[in-house]
Amino acid sequence: MTSASHDAPIDAARPQQGALVRGRLGSIVGGCVGNLIEWYDFLVYSIFSVYFASSFFPQGDQTAQLLNASAVAAVGYVARPLGSWLMGRYADRNGRRAALALSVSLMCGGSLLIAMTPTYATIGVAAPVLLVAARLLQGLSMGGEYGTSATYLSEMAPRHRRGFFIGFLQVSVVCGQLVALALLLFLQHVILRPGQMEAWGWRIPFVIGGALSLFALYLRRGIAETEAFEGSRSKEATRGSFRSLLAHRRAILLATGITVGGTISFYTYTVYMQKFMVNTVGMSREAASLTAAGALLCYLPLQPLFGFVSDLIGRRPVLLFFGAAGAALTVPLLTAMSHAASVQQAFALNFAGLIILSGFTSIHMLVKSELFPAEVRALGVGLPYAIVTAVLGGTTEWFALQVKAIGHEDWFYWYVAGAALISLIVYLVMPETRWSSRLEDASGQPREPHQP
Numbered sequence: 001m002t003s004a005s006h007d008a009p010i011d012a013a014r015p016q017q018g019a020l021v022r023g024r025l026g027s028i029v030g031g032c033v034g035n036l037i038e039w040y041d042f043l044v045y046s047i048f049s050v051y052f053a054s055s056f057f058p059q060g061d062q063t064a065q066l067l068n069a070s071a072v073a074a075v076g077y078v079a080r081p082l083g084s085w086l087m088g089r090y091a092d093r094n095g096r097r098a099a100l101a102l103s104v105s106l107m108c109g110g111s112l113l114i115a116m117t118p119t120y121a122t123i124g125v126a127a128p129v130l131l132v133a134a135r136l137l138q139g140l141s142m143g144g145e146y147g148t149s150a151t152y153l154s155e156m157a158p159r160h161r162r163g164f165f166i167g168f169l170q171v172s173v174v175c176g177q178l179v180a181l182a183l184l185l186f187l188q189h190v191i192l193r194p195g196q197m198e199a200w201g202w203r204i205p206f207v208i209g210g211a212l213s214l215f216a217l218y219l220r221r222g223i224a225e226t227e228a229f230e231g232s233r234s235k236e237a238t239r240g241s242f243r244s245l246l247a248h249r250r251a252i253l254l255a256t257g258i259t260v261g262g263t264i265s266f267y268t269y270t271v272y273m274q275k276f277m278v279n280t281v282g283m284s285r286e287a288a289s290l291t292a293a294g295a296l297l298c299y300l301p302l303q304p305l306f307g308f309v310s311d312l313i314g315r316r317p318v319l320l321f322f323g324a325a326g327a328a329l330t331v332p333l334l335t336a337m338s339h340a341a342s343v344q345q346a347f348a349l350n351f352a353g354l355i356i357l358s359g360f361t362s363i364h365m366l367v368k369s370e371l372f373p374a375e376v377r378a379l380g381v382g383l384p385y386a387i388v389t390a391v392l393g394g395t396t397e398w399f400a401l402q403v404k405a406i407g408h409e410d411w412f413y414w415y416v417a418g419a420a421l422i423s424l425i426v427y428l429v430m431p432e433t434r435w436s437s438r439l440e441d442a443s444g445q446p447r448e449p450h451q452p
Contacts, residue, residue, distance in 0.1 A: 028156050028165060031223060032172040034104055034216040035149045039176030041107045041209040042076070042142045045114070045135070046271045046397070047180045050278070050285060052202040055119040056127045075132050077394020079139025084386035085242070087144020088379030092240030095229055096152040096378065101220045103145040108213030110137030115206035147382020150365030154439060155226035155374075160311060162439070166366040167307030173361075174300050177270060180205060181293040188286055228439065232374040239375045248380060251371040254430050255384040258319070258367060261423030262360035263385075263393040265326055268334075268416050269353040270296065272397040279401075280338050280409065281346055291347045299354040306362035314434040315367050316427060322359030323424030329356065330417035335410070360423075370433035377438075392419065 053069040083103075091099035113134035120127040150169055157165035183205050192201045232239055245252070273295075277288035310318045333353050340346040365381060372380035400412045 028153060028168070031100065031149055031152050031156070031220075032168050034100060034220050035145065035169060036172035036175045036179070037209075037212045037216040038104055038107050038142060038145045038149075039173045040179050041111045041176075041206075041213060042138055043177050043271060044111075044180040044183075044205045044209055045076070045138070047177070047184060047274065048202045048205055050275065051197045054198060055121075055202070056117075056131050057120060071398060072128065072131050072135055076135035076139035076142070077390040079136045080143035080386040080390050080394070081383065083140035083143025084147055084382040085143075085379065086140070088147055088382040089240040089242070091144070091148045091151065091378035092229075092232070092374075092376055095225050096148055096155070097220065097223055097225050099144060099148045099378065100152065100223075101217055103141045103148065104213050104216045104220060106137050106141035107145070108210050108217070110134045110141065111206045111209035111213060113137065115203045115210065143386045144382060146365070147385060148378050151369055151378040151381050152226060154366050154369035155228040155377075156224075159439075161308075162366055162437075163307035163310035163315070163363050163434075164304050165307070166369075167304035167362045169365060170303040170361045171300055174270075174296050174303070178293060178296055178300075181289055181296070183208070184289055185286075185293065188289070228374040228377070240379055241376065242379070245372075245376045245379050245383070248372060248376065251380060252384055254426065255368045255371060255380065256388055257423060257426030258364055258430070259385050259388040259423075260392065260426075261323060261326055261420035262357070262364055263389050264396050264416050264419040265322075265330070265353075265357050266361060267393045267396040268400070269350065269357050272400055273350055275397060276337070276400070277346060279404065281340050283343070283346065287343055291343055291350065294347055295350040295354055298351050299358065302355065302358040303362045306358045307366070310363045310366075310434065314432045315363055315370075316430065316432050316434075318359050318363055319367070319427040320359075320424070322356055323420055323427045325356040325359070326420030327417055327424050330420060331410075331413045334413040334416070338409070367433050370437040370439055373438050 049069040056072075057069070083106075087099050087103055090102065111134075113130065117127060117130040117134070150166070153166055153169050154162060187197060187201050187204060270292075274288045274292045277283045277291060278285055281288075283291070306318055330353075333349055337346060337349040340349060365385070368381045368385065369377060399415065400409070403409055403411045
C-alpha cells in the first residue's frame with residue numbers, strides 16, 4: 001500500500017513530463033522550420049542574382065549588373081535595423097509567437113512581389129523600383145526574424161543544452177541556403193534548358209518561397225509561448241522599451257562587438273562565395289553551385305557540435321577559436337582559394353573557412369540572449385545584430401566586387417581578417433555568459449514552456 005501510494009504520483013507525473021518535453025521539442029522544431037523558410041526566402045535573392053541581374057538593369061558587363069543587384073540586396077539589409085526595432089519591440093510586448101507569425105507574413109509578400117515584377121525591358125525603371133520595394137519588405141521581415149527566433153529558442157531550450165539546441169538555429173539558416181542551392185541545381189540540370197534560367201526560370205524560387213512562407217505561418221500559429229515572456233508581463237511599463245534597452249549599454253556594446261567579425265565572415269564564406277568562385281576562381285556557375293553546396297552540407301552538423309562544446313567548456317573559448325583563427329588565417333585561405341587549381345581544392349578551402357566560422361555562427365545569438373533580461377531580450381538581441389549586418393554584412397559582397405573592379409581584390413581579404421580581429425578583442429574582454437546567463441529566473445532554474 002505504501003509503495004503504491006509513493007509510486008502513484010511518480011507514475012502520474014510521467015505523462016505530464018512527456019507532454020512537456022514533446023511540447024518543448026515541437027515548439028523548437030516549429031521555430032527552426034519557420035526560420036529555415038525565412039532564410040531561404042531572403043538568401044535566394046543573392047543566390048539567383050547571377051541569373052536575374054540582367055532582367056532588372058540596363059545591359060552592361062556582368063560585373064556592373066552584379067554590382068547593381070548587390071546594391072539592391074544591400075537595401076534589404078539597410079531595412080533590417082528598422083525591422084528589428086519594430087519586431088523586437090512587438091515580440092517583447094506582445095509575445096515571441098505573434099512576432100514570428102508577423103515576420104513570415106512580410107517575407108511572403110516580398111518574395112511574391114519579386115516573382116511577379118516585369119523586367120526592365122518591359123516597364124523600364126519601374127522594374128528596379130519594385131525590386132527595391134520587395135527587398136525592403138524582406139529586410140523588415142528578416143530584421144525581426146533572426147533576433148526573435150534566437151530569443152524564442154534560447155528561452156525554450158533546456159538549461160544545460162542551450163548551446164546544442166541553439167546550434168539548430170544556424171542549421172535552419174544553412175538549410176535555407178541549401179534548399180535554395182538544391183533548387184538551383186535542380187532547375188539547371190533537370191527542368192530548364194540553356195537560356196531559360198536567365199529568361200524566366202529565376203522566378204520559380206520566389207514563387208516557391210511565397211508558398212513556403214504561408215506554410216511557415218501555419219506552423220507558427222501553433223507553437224507555444226515561452227515562460228520567460230509570460231514572466232515579464234509584470235514589467236508592462238518597460239517591456240520592449242528602447243529607453244529600457246539603453247539601460248543595458250554594456251550588453252549592447254558587447255553584442256555589437258561580438259557580431260562584427262562573424263557577420264562579414266558569414267557573408268564571405270556562404271553568400272558571396274559562389275560569385276567568388278565564378279568571378280575570381282574562374283569556375284563555371286554549375287561547378288561553383290555544387291562546390292558551395294557540398295561545403296555547406298559538411299558545415300551543417302558543426303553547428304550543434306560547436307554549441308554542445310560551449311555547453312561543456314563555456315561560450316568564450318568557442319568564440320575565441322573563431323576570432324583567433326579568423327584573424328590569422330583568412331588572408332591565406334582566400335588567397336589560396338583565388339588560385340585554386342581544381343574543384344576539390346576550392347571545396348577544401350571553402351570548408352576550412354566554414355569550420356572557423358562555426359565558432360561564431362553556432363552560439364553568437366545565444367550569447368546575446370544571455371546578456372539581456374526578458375523584457376527587452378528580443379529587442380536587445382536583434383537590434384545590434386541587425387545594425388551590424390546592415391552596415392557590414394549587407395555590403396560585404398558589394399565591397400568585394402568594388403575592390404575587384406579596381407584591381408585590388410586582396411584588400412577584401414584583409415578587410416575580412418581585420419573584422420575578425422576586432423571581434424577577437426571583444427571576446428578577450430567579455431564575461432563568460434554560460435555561467436552568468438540572464439535567461440534564468442529568480443530561482444536560477446529554467447522555466448517550462450507555456451502551452452497555448
